[in-house]
Amino acid sequence: MASPLLRLVVLFGGVSAEHDVSCVTAAHVLAAADRDKYELVPIGIAKNGTWLRNDKAIATLADGGELPDRLETAGTEVEPLAAIRGDLDASTITVVLPLLHGPHGEDGTIQGMLELFTVPYVGAGVLSSALCMDKAMAKIVAEQAGIPQCRWIEFRDGIDDPNTIVARAIDELGLPLFVKPANLGSSVGITKAHDASELDKSIDLALRYDDVVIIEESVTAREVEVAVLGNTAPEASVPGEILPGSEFYDYEDKYVTGAATLVIPADLPAEVTGEVRELAARSFTALRCAGMARVDFFYEAGGRGWLLNEVNTIPGFTPASMYPKLWEASGLSYPDLIDRLVTLALDNHRRRAGFSTEH
Ligand SMILES: Nc1ncnc2c1ncn2[C@@H]1O[C@H](COP(=O)(O)OP(=O)(O)O)[C@@H](O)[C@H]1O
Ligand SMILES: [Mg+2]
Known part of the structure; x- marks a missing residue:
């Protein structure tokens, strides 16, 4: 031994x-x-x-x-x-x-x-974890780094006037709209609003989970995810596509019915695949990730192309989950992936421990 x-x-x-x-x-x-x-x-x-x-x-x-x-x-x-x-x-x-x-x-x-x-x-540090968990802050940082995203506006409870935001959202982003609490995952608290009254209800629902809500244009696009591994020189896996089993990739789809299908690797032209892998690694770095992250995109074919949806710093990790499956398809087995993550954690720790505390 x-x-x-x-x-x-x-x-x-x-x-x-x-x-x-x-x-x-x-x-x-x-x-x-x-x-x-x-x-x-x-x-x-x-x-x-x-x-x-x-x-x-x-x-x-x-x-x-x-x-x-x-x-x-x-x-x-x-x-x-x-x-x-x-x-x-x-x-x-x-x-x-x-x-x-x-x-x-x-x-x-x-x-x-x-x-x-x-x-x-293993994984992202304090700032990056908090940043990627807050959909509004992550969007602001990604935007600053020039990463394409869908159009959105923010609603802050107690700060913004709800009537103004609802009118602005419909006017600027059109209908339907996606409404999400800033700080959650697994599609919890997320709804698609088809008219002004649904929008009010969607905001109320999202406010049960957080006091910051984001309202996004609804994009008609394919959902493609990339697994990223590394610290300062991250590697991106082959992309995988999700075919949702319902109107969108909701909680039921993810954990209850499991009706969504994963297509690995995603059926995309080589050039388009190269673009998303590069964009995934760039998003990882822009959001200061470390170790691992799954970077989720929308692909608007014939439109704007790749749009970043979100970065998950602790992605689903069962052998049937997208993150390990993407690495497997890229030549890295599940046990080897665990070893790589441990090594990256130690490397990151040693590098950071080496910083001077003198002045
Ligand atoms: N702007 C959007 N346009 C179209 N579909 C969306 C949009 N935002 C989210 N969705 C759908 O809702 C799902 C969950 O949203 P997401 O932002 O990924 O939240 P979570 O952090 O809960 O995974 C996505 O996988 C997608 O199917
Ligand atoms: Mg998601």
Whole structure:
């Protein structure tokens, strides 16, 4: 057995709407990670925020047994920092893999805690995580970097006048319109409004999740995603296309019916494929991503071409998810992808630890 082992702390579950997805992801990651290389430590965050080390899964892994398809957030209650640091044995290197989607996981909060205690972790840092989680701020930064996007306007509760924004949205962007809370994922709180009264209702719904709402023109386009991997010189995978099973790629489609179809690689001319891969890597850098991100686009054939939709810093990660599938189609297997992410986390950590604190 290779020695010393690297402790890989897999954080899963979490207090977001994507809790269940994360439990499934964790089971697959633990099953695929190389047990000769890693001491695997699954820590589930229950919906009430309690941190629980899954000792049952640890024992199963140690016995070479099979894990269930979905990991429970159950086990010994642990204090977060102590659980992450382990026994504080200085010779053991710990890397955290936060498989937490949405608020309190993908938004920079966990990343901030890990930064504070100088623990290496997979994926984007504090700023990039927060930026990519806030659809309005991400659009502003991407626009500044010259990345094409659909037209949109922002509504800030308590700051903007709703009647003015509704009239402006219809006037400037036309109907139908997409209305989204700025800070969420998994299509939660997103609706397509076909007239002014639906628009009012859509805004009210989005305001249940955040006090900033974005209103976008509805684009008629193909949905294409690219997986990006790396730090300062990111690589882009082949693109994949989503064929939604309903009117748009909604929560049901993603997690309940699973009616959407993934086409990998997307059937696109080579030149157009090259464009989106370059644009994905450029978006990753513009939004200060690190490690991994899935960059989602709309392709308006015969129109404006590529439009950035959003960047996900902790993409779905089951073997059936787009991100790992895109890498597989690009020649990188699921276990190798985990290794690459761990190496990138350590590289990023060492690079940042090397910055001077003197003046
Ligand atoms: N402006 C738009 N025009 C057309 N379809 C859209 C638009 N915005 C979102 N959609 C549809 O809604 C889905 C979810 O929106 P998205 O912005 O990706 O939110 P989430 O972060 O929840 O994934 C997209 O995958 C797409 O199917
Ligand atoms: Mg999306």
